[in-house]
Amino acid sequence: MHNKQFEFLKSSYHLSSDIQEILGFINNELPPAAPVAELLFKAKIIVTELLTNSLKHAGVNSTIINVKISEHDLSIIKIDFGNPLSLIQKNYPVNTKIPISNDILHTLYAILDSGKNIHFFCDEINMEDILAVENIVEHFGLLIITKAADKFTYHYNEQTKENLFEITIKF
Amino acid sequence: MIKIIKDTENHLLIEIEVSEANLNNSDLFKAQVIQLLDRHEKTVIIDFNKVEYIDSSFLGALVAILKHAIGMKLDVILVGLRNDVHDLLKLIRLDKVFKIFGNYNDAINV
Numbered sequence: 001m002h003n004k005q006f007e008f009l010k011s012s013y014h015l016s017s018d019i020q021e022i023l024g025f026i027n028n029e030l031p032p033a034a035p036v037a038e039l040l041f042k043a044k045i046i047v048t049e050l051l052t053n054s055l056k057h058a059g060v061n062s063t064i065i066n067v068k069i070s071e072h073d074l075s076i077i078k079i080d081f082g083n084p085l086s087l088i089q090k091n092y093p094v095n096t097k098i099p100i101s102n103d104i105l106h107t108l109y110a111i112l113d114s115g116k117n118i119h120f121f122c123d124e125i126n127m128e129d130i131l132a133v134e135n136i137v138e139h140f141g142l143l144i145i146t147k148a149a150d151k152f153t154y155h156y157n158e159q160t161k162e163n164l165f166e167i168t169i170k171f
Numbered sequence: 172m173i174k175i176i177k178d179t180e181n182h183l184l185i186e187i188e189v190s191e192a193n194l195n196n197s198d199l200f201k202a203q204v205i206q207l208l209d210r211h212e213k214t215v216i217i218d219f220n221k222v223e224y225i226d227s228s229f230l231g232a233l234v235a236i237l238k239h240a241i242g243m244k245l246d247v248i249l250v251g252l253r254n255d256v257h258d259l260l261k262l263i264r265l266d267k268v269f270k271i272f273g274n275y276n277d278a279i280n281v
Contacts, residue, residue, distance in 0.1 A: 138231035
């Protein structure tokens with residue numbers, strides 16, 4: 001198991017170099033048999049969206065990214081103490097598939113479990129009307145992470161105000 | 172942010188002049204391209220050859236531009252995408268709604 005924590009201060013974000021720093025660690029520590037190019041592509045778009053989310057939405061001063069690499073898993077965990085995802089304020093029933101975004105290409109779902117974790121996944125839709133472009137959503141952050149990951153979970157701790165995004169890619 | 176490379180009877184060819192297409196420039200990009208669509212009333216071909224990296228904010232801007240163009244019965248065509256950028260569009264299936272070509276000549280010879 002290889003593990004490294006990265007902390008980024010919002011005042012000094014340099015997205016491109018911050019992302020390269022994380023990708024450099026992943027590249028060095030992946031096992032020899034791992035599909036390196038595919039994993040680096042997925043890690044790049046996931047880390048990009050996690051850091052962009054902190055910059056855009058969360059109102060945070062710093063973001064922690066923790067990367068863990070084991071024999072068959074790459075885990076990327078983001079922690080910040082900013083505003084929680086708006087999904088948290090909705091009283092979704094537990095263990096029920098809730099569509100949170102829907103267009104002619106995808107339906108993105110959230111499922112809240114009894115431990116107050118939100119699990120994301122999506123279905124691709126067989127397009128019947130390719131011209132219905134006005135129906136396409138313009139927010140892709142959660143969708144990108146969901147599609148690049150094998151597992152994507154979000155947890156908000158009401159006591160500590162910690163937002164925890166946990167992403168796992170299997171290889 | 173963008174530069175007009177060619178202005179023909181039927182279309183405009185523009186080039187994105189930044190290597191990082193992200194939330195720092197997505198709003199400006201959207202405003203500039205929509206202004207070009209309104210002013211020239213022609214299909215816009217966007218050359219991405221300088222773009223190494225793109226995020227969800229910029230993809231959202233691209234979709235907003237496409238919606239605006241289609242509302243004017245025009246189109247937005249993407250050319251010169253690097254592999255990572257093209258792979259990201261394919262991942263979220265935007266390759267199903269944008270016309271994408273390897274380069275400008277391929278786009279105009281269809």
